[in-house]
Amino acid sequence: MPPAARPATLIPRAIGRLLALIAALSLCVQPAAAQSVLRDAETEALFRDASAPIFRAAGFNPQAIDLVLLNDGSINAFVAGGQAIYIHSGLVGAADDVNELQGVIAHELGHITGGHIVRFDEGLKPATGITVLSLLLGGLAAAAGSAEAAMGVFMAGQQAAMGKFLAFSRAQESSADAAGAKFLADAGISGRGSIEFFKKLQNLEYRYGYSARSNPDAEFYRTHPMTADRLATLLDTYQQDPAWNKPSPPDLQARFLRVKAKLYGYLADPQDTLRAYPEYLTDVPARYARAYAFHKDAYPDKALAESRALIASDPDNPYFLELEGQILLESGRPAEAIAPLRKAVALTDNAPLIATTLGHALIATDDQANYAEAEKVLRAAIVRDKENPFAWYQLGVVYEARGDSARARLASAEQQLMTGQIPAALRSAEAAESALPKGTPDWLRAQDIAMSARAMMERQRRSR
Structure with missing residues (x-):
């Protein structure tokens, strides 16, 4: 390539780098499109009950903030527009105590109260300004015939821009940490779970070589402060709080362990589930996980045996009844599924997701006598949860059947x-x-x- 032609190629190339930088930064606040939402009545009820005191402590109506579970194995949670907190399934799997989940929710609520998504432009505009300035200065250097100097200016500008934005992001994370600690304290909830979860994150950093000791520049390239620094700050705050030694409510913790096992059984390969929850374990979480594993592996009798053992241990648990109804329905026995599903709907005061499954079972019997009840329960489900496409689909089936x-x-x-x-x-x-x-x-x-x-x-x- 002739030397005289090289400077002319630098500006378009640098503009491309600028656009890539802006695109990368904008992705920091957008949920991945590939992530699918997981809907489950029991999990959503647990999320609501675990978060309600935290939301009230922050001055929010607990119904005003959505908690959304995403099918993603990574350990993460985030907020993205509006008042919604997205929690990855991998985070639920990594937590050992419901208090850890509460610590994450409190932190993400700190992002909402701090308006961090709305204020994203505050961090992006200075970074973009630095990059544009580097383009102008680099252009002048290129025009003067110094291609190497121009490229140096461009690259330095991009480095400064990224550093500016990431520093802004780290400041937001520190702010959310502080807000989350206050919300937990005001709610009378221990911060011990938050500390334990940060230790898990710190162990992951060590495993993948992200510690400051192994990489002195690691903090510069991070969207979050180093976990060791966050731990040091938060540990002092939490240990001074009167709730530090307060354990999680036993019932809430038992519900969390059930949901965690249920999620594992639903998402994992059946053989992995049976290794994690072998058949000699007869506690509730183990039976829950195995019921899903057997059902997925097309062993309905084994799945029903687990679900009926669960019901025997707690006959009025609506989610055990829902599980039995689901297994029967999806095994081609919809008429038998109706009774447990009816009882589950009654016990949960018409929980929309369970009511939708009951409506499906009523329609699947192909008995016109059941269609009036199906329409009733499906319409009730839609009134309480309009964002339920399967309920709308089933309702359409009922309407079509009656002309x-x-x-x-x-x-x-x-x-x-x-x-x-x-x-x-x-x-x-x-x-x-x-x-x-x-x-x-x-x-x-x-x-x-x-x-x-x-x-x-x-x-x-x-x-x-």
């Missing part, structure tokens, strides 16, 4: 919009709108869905 095609199309449109099937949602909504009585609530809802679908399709078209 109400217009409302069946409307239910399909709701389900398709939630699951990202935008063109299908538009078609279903338009079909429902044309068939429903004009001016009725259902007709207006069909209009709303159609307009939302058109707007989404237009945004997608423009982005392409």
